[in-house]
Amino acid sequence: MSFRPGARLFTTGIRAQAFRQPFLRQPFLRRSTQTAAGTEQKGFAKLWNSPVGPKTVHFWAPIMKWALVLAGAADLTRPASSLSLTQNAALTATGAIWTRWCFVIRPQNKFLATVNFFLFLVGSTQCARILLYQRSLKAAGQEAEGEGAKLVKELEEVGDKAKKAVKS
Known part of the structure; x- marks a missing residue:
């Protein structure tokens, strides 16, 4: 027993009734594309009333996400030296993970x-x-190191020849 007046009311009445009855009698996923008369919808009406149609976030989220794709495509004109590997790896992972997830979720x-x-x-x-x-x-860099090593050897040989020419 609780000393708070509203606690017992909440635990026995309101909460129990709220969780006993489902919020929607017919699940969102089982909505039909049929009208009340029973005829199949066609064209724009079918898209408009679809579970992933323009009336839902399932339609507008991909529309907004195309901005990321366009920004990445615009980066194809930038030199590779100015691109971030971490950022593009994150985009790659995000794309791969969510592509798979889009086929797991319902709808x-x-x-x-x-x-x-x-x-x-x-x-x-x-x-x-x-x-x-x-x-x-x-x-x-490796090629430059190899060239540098060759130049060092040549300079040492020239230096040795110069020392011999000075001594003689």
């Missing part, structure tokens, strides 16, 4: 899966560009 949202797949493609393309650029820098 399946193929429009969101499409935008996430393109996000994965753009991110992985940028990651490949960055990694190839870093590899080319390493190769150029």
Whole structure:
């Protein structure tokens, strides 16, 4: 027993009744694309009343996410030296994970899966560009080290010849 007056009322009455009755008698997923007369909807009406149609967040979230895809595609014109591997790896992982998730959730949202797949493609393309650029820098650095070692040897040989010419 609680000394607070509203606690007993909440635990016995309101909360119990609220959780006994479902909020929706018919689940969201089982809504039909049929009208009250029983005829199949066609065209725009079918899209408008769809569980992933323009009246839901399932439609507008992918629309807004296309901005990420377009920004990543715009970065294809930037040099690879100015791109972030961490950021593009995050975009790649996000695209891959959420593409899979779009087929697991109900209702399946193929429009969101499409935008996430393109996000994965753009991110992985940028990651490949960055990694190839870093590899080319390493190769150029190793080549420069090899050239530097050759120059050092040549300078030592020239220095030895100069010392012999001075001594004689």
